[in-house]
Amino acid sequence: MKLVLMGDLHYHDIDATVAGWREARAAFYETLLGRFLELDADFHISLGDLTNYGTTMELQEVYELLRRKERTFIHVLGNHDLYAQTRREVLAITGGQRYHAIDTDKAMLVFLDSAKEMDYEDWGGSIDGEQLQWFEEMVIASGTKPLLVFAHHPVYKTTARSETDKGSIHPSIDMWRILSRKEGKGIYFNGHTHVDSIVKQNNWVFVQLSACLDQHGFRVVDIAEEEVRITAVDVAEAGVLEHAPTLHKHMKHFTHNPNARGTDTDREVVVPLLTAVQPS
Numbered sequence: 130m131k132l133v134l135m136g137d138l139h140y141h142d143i144d145a146t147v148a149g150w151r152e153a154r155a156a157f158y159e160t161l162l163g164r165f166l167e168l169d170a171d172f173h174i175s176l177g178d179l180t181n182y183g184t185t186m187e188l189q190e191v192y193e194l195l196r197r198k199e200r201t202f203i204h205v206l207g208n209h210d211l212y213a214q215t216r217r218e219v220l221a222i223t224g225g226q227r228y229h230a231i232d233t234d235k236a237m238l239v240f241l242d243s244a245k246e247m248d249y250e251d252w253g254g255s256i257d258g259e260q261l262q263w264f265e266e267m268v269i270a271s272g273t274k275p276l277l278v279f280a281h282h283p284v285y286k287t288t289a290r291s292e293t294d295k296g297s298i299h300p301s302i303d304m305w306r307i308l309s310r311k312e313g314k315g316i317y318f319n320g321h322t323h324v325d326s327i328v329k330q331n332n333w334v335f336v337q338l339s340a341c342l343d344q345h346g347f348r349v350v351d352i353a354e355e356e357v358r359i360t361a362v363d364v365a366e367a368g369v370l371e372h373a374p375t376l377h378k379h380m381k382h383f384t385h386n387p388n389a390r391g392t393d394t395d396r397e398v399v400v401p402l403l404t405a406v407q408p409s
Contacts, residue, residue, distance in 0.1 A: 130235040131170040132350040136320040136338030140191035141181035153375035160368030166198040173200045176320035177207025177281025184213045188222045206244045207281040208252045235352045237271040241280040253295035254282025265307045273313040283319045288337035289326035325391035343389035361396040
C-alpha cells in the first residue's frame, strides 16, 4: 500500500489589483498539485489547512485542481479550513468526512478532526469526547496491525513546536491514555506547526510535515509486511520556485518560515514492523 501526504497547502484568495499575484498563484499551485497528483498511490492525503481561510471560493478552486486527475483524495480538516464557515458547510462543499477509518489487510488508517470551528483567536487543536471514544475503539480494534493516524494538530510535546501555545491538541486532552493502548507500531502524521520533524516515543513514531509554501514537497509512505518506509519528495520546478516569493509577500494569515526544512532525520524514516526474535 502506498500513500502520498501533503502538509499545509494554504490555497488562498488573492487581491486582483495586485499585479502578478493571480499569475503567481496559478503557476505555483498548478505545478505543485500537478506533481502531487502524478505520484501513484492508493490514497492522496492532505493533513489540513488545505485552504488559507476556508472560503467557498478557495475550497471550490483547490478542489477543481485536485480533480484534474482521478485519485482517492482525503482531506483532514485544519483550523484554517474552518475560519470562514462552519464545519458542516465545508464538508458539504468538499464531500469529505469529519473523522473516519479505513481498515485494510496492510494497516488501519484513522483520520481525526482536531480543528476548532470559526475560532480566529485560538488555532490550537481540540477533540471532543465522542470522537475520543471512537478513536480509542479504533486503536483497540487495530490490534497488532500497523495503525496510521492522520490529524492536523500534533500531540502535545511530541514533534517540533508542539509544546508551544496553540501548537498542538490541547494539553488537557490526554491523548497518551488512548495511544498507549496500541499493540504494535503506531505512526501519527500531522501538520500545523510549519516545520519538518520526526520523533519516536514509546511504540509510536510522530511524523510532522511543514507547509508546502515553505518546503515544496510531499511524503510518500510505503507500507510493506516488514516495514513502513517514509520518504521525502521535493518539488523544484520553476513554476514553484519562481513564484513562491510573490505568495509569501502578499498572503494574509500566513507567515513564511525559511527554516521549515529539517534535517534528513526530520523528513525520512523507516519504521520496522517485525520484532526480532532473540536467540535462546
